[in-house]
Every structure is written in structure tokens, then in C-alpha cells.
Amino acid sequence: MQEKRTVPGLSERIAREIIATPVLKELILMRMKDIDAETAPGLVRTLLWGDPGISMSLFGALPDAVNWLLEMLLELGRQLNGLPEPLLKDMLGQVGAGIDGERLKQLPAVYGQLARRLVIGEGKTPEEARAAVIAAVNTALTGLDRLTAQMDTRRADIARSLAGDVRALDTAALGRSLRRVGQLAAAAARPSGAKAGGRAPRFAAAAAGGVAAVIALRLVAKRVRG
Secondary structure: OOOOOOOOOHHHHHHHHHHHOHHHHHHHHHHHHOOOHHHHHHHHHHHHHOOHHHHHHHHHHHHHHHHHHHHHHHHHHHHHHOOOHHHHHHHHHHHHHHOOHHHHHHHHHHHHHHHHHHHOOOOOOHHHHHHHHHHHHHHHHHHHHHHHHHHHHOHHHHHHHHHOOHHHOOHHHHHHHHHHHHHHHHHHHHHHHHHOOOOHHHHHHHHHHHHHHHHHHHHHHHHHHO
């Protein structure tokens, strides 16, 4: 079977020419040393709102750009996997030390707001917002159901693999998390049951499932310790 060969892209060809030209390479290295995070917002605003034609073209090319970025990250990971472990840890340690933690902490808030606007929308009534959240949760649960169904077809193999790794799990923390989920489901069932009895059994079942998971986890842990 012949290995698939791709034609080098424009970026790759330009990068090769830059690397092969000492003057250009030095200019790029000098500019890389002067990268300032404070200039990024201005660049984004200019690209988005400086010219409508460019901004629409950017949005049109966004799926291809995301795919390109994903493939670049995948190849970066493949190449890094080939480095010796001490060198890899040293490189990534230096990278991590230079990342601005304050900016990193802002990502959940900024993109969380974007996700809420996409999932729920603006100007929605409480009932509409609740319905949008439930629809999103149901979509996630459908994906989880498919995943667990696939796992169920290989139950014996997965159980054998997990049995050898249970000792390394923080069963106490996992047990606490599952217990809290069960308590949350039980608390949600009480007011719901008082107003509309139809939902209470489902929440009660979820709580029972959480409790059962905790009990099963403890039994497995005791069996492994024994």
C-alpha cells in the first residue's frame, strides 16, 4: 500500500524559504521575541470590523482554519511524542511557566457567556431558557448513552482492564462526587414532586442510581483491597 503524499501548502513552502534564507529567518526570530499579548485585541478588532469583506471571508474560512489548526496541533503532538522525556518535560515546563495565568482564567467566563448565548439565546423567558438547557443536556446524555452502549459491547475486556487500575483511583473523591450528584438529584425531586408528580420518579431514579454507583464503587474497592 503506497503512502499518501500531500502537496506542500503555501504556508509550508513559505516557511521552507524563510528557514533557508538567513536574513528572513533572523527578522522572524526578532519579531517573535517582541510578541506582546496586549496587541492581540487590536488585531482581532481590525480583522473583524476593519473591512466587511475581509471579516465575512474570515468567517467563511473559519471551518477550514479550525481544521488546519487541529491538524497542526495533532502533528505537533506526534512530533513531541518523539522527543526524549527529560527534554520534553523541560520544554513544556518552560512553556507553561511563561503562560499568563490571569488571561487563562478569563477563558471560561468569556466562552461560557458565548456558549450560553448559543445554547439559550437572548431575551428568552425562564421557561424557554429552561427548555433550551434541557435540550442541550438531553443531547449530551444521548452522546453518553451511545458511548456507554459501545462500552457495554466490550464489557468483559473493559472490566478486566479497569480491575487492574482500581487501586490507583481516588475512590474517596469519586465516592464523594457521586454522593453529591445523588443528593442534588434528590433535592431537585422534592420541590418538583410537590408541584408535578410526573417528574419526581425520574429524579428519584437518578438519585438511586447515584447511590447505587457509590455502593458498587465501595464494593469494588473493598474487593480489590481484599
